[in-house]
Structures are given as structure tokens and as C-alpha cells.
Amino acid sequence: MPSSTSFKILVRENRRTFFLALPIVAGLVGQMLIGIADTIMVGRVGVTPLAACAFANTILVVPMVFGFGLLSAVSVNSSHAHGAGRSHLAGDTLRGGVLLAVAMGLLVGAGAHAALPFLPLLGQPQEVNETVSVFFLLCAWSLLPLFVSGATKNFCEALRRPWVPFWIMMAGVLLNVFLNWVLIYGNLGAPAMGINGAGVATLLSRVAVMCGILIYPAFERSLSAAWPSDWLAPGLFEEARNLLKIGIHTGGLNLCEVTGFSIGSLMMGWLGVVPLAAHQIALSVVGTTFMVPLGLAQAVSVRVGHARGARRGKIIPPIVHGSLGLTAGVMAVFAAGYLLLGNVMAAGFTPDAAVRALTVQLLVLAGVFQIFDGIQVVSSGALRGFADTKIPFVVGIISYWFVALPVSWLTAFYFGFGAPGIWVGFVVGLGVAAAAMSTRLLRKCKRLNVSPSAHAAG
Numbered sequence: 181m182p183s184s185t186s187f188k189i190l191v192r193e194n195r196r197t198f199f200l201a202l203p204i205v206a207g208l209v210g211q212m213l214i215g216i217a218d219t220i221m222v223g224r225v226g227v228t229p230l231a232a233c234a235f236a237n238t239i240l241v242v243p244m245v246f247g248f249g250l251l252s253a254v255s256v257n258s259s260h261a262h263g264a265g266r267s268h269l270a271g272d273t274l275r276g277g278v279l280l281a282v283a284m285g286l287l288v289g290a291g292a293h294a295a296l297p298f299l300p301l302l303g304q305p306q307e308v309n310e311t312v313s314v315f316f317l318l319c320a321w322s323l324l325p326l327f328v329s330g331a332t333k334n335f336c337e338a339l340r341r342p343w344v345p346f347w348i349m350m351a352g353v354l355l356n357v358f359l360n361w362v363l364i365y366g367n368l369g370a371p372a373m374g375i376n377g378a379g380v381a382t383l384l385s386r387v388a389v390m391c392g393i394l395i396y397p398a399f400e401r402s403l404s405a406a407w408p409s410d411w412l413a414p415g416l417f418e419e420a421r422n423l424l425k426i427g428i429h430t431g432g433l434n435l436c437e438v439t440g441f442s443i444g445s446l447m448m449g450w451l452g453v454v455p456l457a458a459h460q461i462a463l464s465v466v467g468t469t470f471m472v473p474l475g476l477a478q479a480v481s482v483r484v485g486h487a488r489g490a491r492r493g494k495i496i497p498p499i500v501h502g503s504l505g506l507t508a509g510v511m512a513v514f515a516a517g518y519l520l521l522g523n524v525m526a527a528g529f530t531p532d533a534a535v536r537a538l539t540v541q542l543l544v545l546a547g548v549f550q551i552f553d554g555i556q557v558v559s560s561g562a563l564r565g566f567a568d569t570k571i572p573f574v575v576g577i578i579s580y581w582f583v584a585l586p587v588s589w590l591t592a593f594y595f596g597f598g599a600p601g602i603w604v605g606f607v608v609g610l611g612v613a614a615a616a617m618s619t620r621l622l623r624k625c626k627r628l629n630v631s632p633s634a635h636a637a638g
Contacts, residue, residue, distance in 0.1 A: 186498075193495060194502030197479050203342040205475030207333065210349035211326075212468045214356045214385065218378045219464050221360045223457075223530045229375040230530065231453045232311040234460030235304055238445040239295075240319055242438050243288045247323065249434035250284070251277055251331045252481070253427030256564060258338035259482040262406075263489025270339060271408040276419030277331035278411075280427075285324025292320030304449045304456075311375060318379030325383075325390035332393045338482050339403060344396050352389035356381050429569035433560060436576035440584045440609060444602045447592060455599040458538035461529040462603075466546045469514045473507045473554035477561025484565025497625040500562050504555060504618065511554040515547030538599055545603040552610035559617035566624060575616045584609025 215237065223230045254277035258270035296316065300309045333345045359381030366372030373380065397403045441463070448459040480503045487496050518525075526539035560572045588605025591597045597604065 189495075190498045190502050193483075193498040194506060197476065197483055197499060197503050198506070200337075200340070200342070200482065201475045201479035203346040204337055204478050205472050207342070207346040207349040208471035208475050209468060210346070210353045212464075212471055213353045214382060216464050216468060217353070217357045217360055218382060219460060220529055221357075221364050222375050222378050223461075225364065225374050227453055227457055227530070227532055227535065228305075228307045228311055230460065231305070231449075231456045232308045232315065232375055233378070234445065234456050235299075235302075235308050235449065236312050236316040236319055237460070238442045239299075239316070240288075240292075240323065242435065242442055243284070243291075244323055244326070245434040245438040246431045247281070247284045247288075247327050248330055249431035250424070250427035251281060251327065251334060252430050252478070252564060253277070253423040254331050255334040255338045255478060255482055256426055256485055256567065257423065258335050258406075259485030259565075260489040262339050263486035270335060270406040272415060272419050273423065274331065274335040274406075275408050275411055275413075275416050276421075276423045277335065278328055279416060279420045280423060281327035281331045282324065285321075285327050288323045289321040292317055302446055302449070304446075305453055308449070308453070308456075314376045315379040318376070318383050322379075322383040322386045325386040329386070329390045329393045332397065334478075335406075336393075336397060336403070337478065338485070339406060341397075341400060341403060344400070345393050348389055348392040348396065351392070352385045355388055356385035359384055426567065426569065429573040430560075430564055432573045433569070433576040436573070436580040437613075440580035441606070443585055444588055444606065447588065447602050448599060451592075451599055454532075454534050455538060457530065457532070457535045458526075458542060458599065459602075461526060461535065461539045462542040462546055464529070465518070465525055465543065466550060469511075469550060470553060470557075472510055472514075473557050476503055476507055476554075477558045477564075479503075479561075480558060481561040481565040484562055488565065493628050496628055500621060500625050503558050503562070504621075507554040507558045508551060511551040514550055518543040518547040518550075541600050542603055545600060545607055549603070549607040549610045552607070552614040556610060556614040556617045559614070559621045562621050563617065563624070568620075568624070571620060572617060575613060575620075579609045579613035579616070583612050 219230065219233060222233045254273055257273040261269035261273065296313055299312065299316070300306075329349075333342075333349075336342060336345050360378055362368050362370045363373050363377030363380050364375070365377075370377075397407050400407075445456070445459055445463075448456045480499060483499050484496055487493060487499070522540040522543040523536065525543065526536040529539070530536060563569070563572050584605045586605070587608045588602045591601030591604045592599070593601075595601065
């Protein structure tokens with residue numbers, strides 16, 4: 181194939197991936213903005229509430245990202261069914277996904293109540309433990325509507341209808357900010373609830389988003405063939421089990437990464453309130469820009485699933501190569517932004533000079549690991565489209581638990597670098613993950629290019 185033709189194909193497929201990813205990224209950023217709004221608005225109340233917010237989010241992000249990984253199977257199966265021209269099977273996938281979402285939400289909510297008496301054992305400052313309990317429980321229960329919304333959003337995106345879910349998410353962000361303003365500070369005659377008001381706002385806004393995102397597909401004509409007519413029809417539990425088999429490894433991979441960051445956050449708490457607050461601010465910034473490669477990963481997963489379902493394996497390599505190049509370029513731009521504007525970003529979260537100064541140091545390291553993180557998440561998303569999830573899970577265990585965490589502890593405590601040392605471990609672990617994931621993915625693409633039966637790859 182001539183090189184000019186190859187380049188044209190690469191550009192064409194990259195454009196298609198970009199436009200599919202655009203509303204997905206925007207919706208993910210919307211979800212992050214809820215947490216950022218909480219962080220900024222609670223930060224105006226004081227450093228201790230900000231640290232308590234960080235502590236609660238550190239714990240709850242573990243079941244949240246595991247749940248999102250598990251529910252990514254909805255996207256995989258729905259996109260494969262849609263690509264094969266059997267969209268009605270995507271409706272069965274959605275039924276199983278909603279069942280899993282509700283089950284996980286109930287487990288997290290009940291588990292939060294059971295875990296509450298044991299939070300002081302995690303070694304955080306006493307004033308943080310005294311502040312966090314109600315906010316922690318409210319945010320835990322808000323994961324149930326968040327999981328249901330995520331399953332339904334994955335269904336819509338797999339069937340190439342991502343924009344309305346995006347606008348519903350944006351409405352939820354605005355609602356959350358408004359409710360924060362009312363309930364945190366006591367506006368419009370409401371009592372000033374502080375950090376607990378942020379928890380109430382998060383719960384109410386996520387319930388509202390769930391209701392909107394469930395109503396939309398039922399009235400969208402292009403989705404009517406796939407929308408379930410009987411949610412409790414036979415096969416519901418079997419479909420949930422099928423999704424569990426696919427999603428458990430992706431959930432496990434997410435769990436490896438998030439537990440690495442969460443244990444890093446606990447290490448920050450051992451260093452004091454200021455490092456924990458700076459860590460929370462830096463993670464809020466990094467987590468928001470990370471939504472770009474995460475959205476690209478979901479789009480690539482859907483596109484690879486469509487190609488496999490339609491038995492068009494030869495378009496997969498240009499999809500993958502273009503997405504990796506786009507990810508590396510975008511994350512390099514973000515890294516430059518952290519380096520040049522870190523102080524401005526930190527000042528937007530807190531007036532505390534010590535917290536701002538440490539946040540700037542962490543953002544410099546974040547710029548490096550964001551490039552690695554983007555490459556590894558897009559690679560794992562593409563591998564998920566191949567239904568290749570077991571090996572990436574093993575890579576996650578090694579990269580985050582056996583590389584990142586030991587390096588973080590050694591550099592922070594043994595070598596005495598403190599908070600920046602913890603983030604050095606993140607850089608090293610994500611670098612290992614990016615190298616392993618991308619190597620496996622590119623080898624798969626190379627086999628598709630040389631195989632005479634690549635058009636039937638699955």
C-alpha cells in the first residue's frame with residue numbers, strides 16, 4: 181500500500197475516532213467537574229474540610245473506578261453487537277449492565293456504613309476523621325446512580341449516540357455547583373452545611389443525571405430497536421454473568437491503578453494535612469486532563485469492537501496508531517501547561533500558600549506521568565476492544581503494586597523526598613505500564629497487517 185494512501189487512511193480513521201471520543205471526553209470531564217467543584221468550594225471553608233474531602237474521595241474512588249471498569253463490558257458487547265448488525269442484543273447487554281450497577285451500588289453503600297468505624301485506623305489526622313463521616317456516607321450512596329448512569333451511557337456510546345448523554349451530564353454539573361452554593365455556604369435561606377452540604381449536592385445531582393440518562397434512550401427513535409422492552413425477561417442473570425466475565429479483568433486493572441494512587445494518598449496523610457490537601461488539588465487537575473485519553477480509550481474500544489463485529493480487521497491498525505499518536509501529542513501539551521501555569525492552577529483551589537507551593541511541585545511530576553498514563557490507558561482500551569483483558573490485568577498488578585508503590589515509599593520516606601517522592605513512584609509505575617501495554621497492542625496490530633485473513637480478525 182503506498183505511503184500516501186496509508187497516511188490518508190490514518191487521518192480518516194483518526195478523525196472518526198476523534199469525533200466519537202469528543203462527547204465521551206466532554207461527559208467524563210463533566211463528571212470530574214463535580215468533584216472539582218466540591219474541592220474548590222469546600223476548600224474555601226478551610227484546609228481541614230479540604231483534607232477530609234480528599235480522604236473520602238481517596239477511599240471511594242477505589243470502588244468507583246472498579247465499577248466503571250466492570251461496566252466497560254457493556255460498551256464492548258454492545259459495540260460488537262452493533263457492528264455485527266444485531267443491535268437488539270445490545271439491549272440485553274444493557275439489562276445485565278444495569279443489574280450489575282445496582283448490585284455494586286448497594287454493596288458500596290452498605291460497605292461504607294460497615295467501614296465507617298474503622299476509618300481512623302488508616303492513620304489520618306484526628307481532625308480529618310472527625311469531619312469526614314457524613315460526607316463519606318453521602319458520596320458512597322451517590323455511586324449507585326452514578327453506576328446506573330455509566331452503564332446506560334456506555335450503551336448509548338456503543339450505538340453511536342453519545343451527545344445527549346453528554347448534555348445530561350453537563351446539566352448535572354451545573355446542578356451540583358448550584359446545590360453546593362446553596363448547601364455549603366447557606367444561601368437562599370438554607371443552613372450552612374459545609375462539607376456535608378457538598379455530599380448532599382453530589383448525591384442529588386447524580387440521582388438527577390441517572391433519571392435523565394435512563395429516560396432519553398426510551399424516546400430516541402434510533403435506539404428503539406435495541407432498547408429493552410422487558411427489563412426482567414429471562415436471561416437477565418446470564419447476561420450479567422457474561423458481562424462480569426469480560427469486565428472483571430478491566431475492573432481489576434482499574435483497581436490496581438486506583439489502589440496505587442489511593443495508598444499514595446494515605447502516605448500523603450502520614451506526612452500531614454498540607455501534603456494531603458496539595459495531593460488532592462494536583463489529582464483533581466490531573467484527573468480532569470486524564471479524561472481526554474480515557475475518552476479516547478473508550479472510543480477506540482468501541483471502534484475496535486465495531487470492526488471485529490463487522491469482520492473488518494484491516495482498519496484496526498490505523499485506528500490504533502492514530503489514537504496513540506494523538507494521545508501522546510495532547511498529553512505533551514497538558515504537561516507543558518502544568519509546567520507553565522501550575523501556580524495559577526493551584527491558586528484557583530486554595531489561598532493557603534504552603535498548599536499552593538507543594539501543589540506546583542507535584543504538577544511538574546504530573547506532567548511526566550500523564551504522558552505515560554495516556555498511552556497505557558488508550559492501549560488497554562484498544563486491547564479491551566479485542567476482548568484481551570487478562571494480560572493487561574497482570575501488567576497492572578506488576579506496574580502499580582510491585583513497581584509504583586515500593587518506589588513511592590522508598591523515595592518519600594527512606595530517601596527523604598517527602599510528598600514529591602510519592603509522585604516519583606507514580607511516574608515509574610506508569611512508565612512500565614505504558615511500555616508493556618503499548619508493546620502488546622502494537623504486536624497485535626502487526627499480526628493483523630501481515631495475516632491473509634485479517635479481514636476476519638476477531
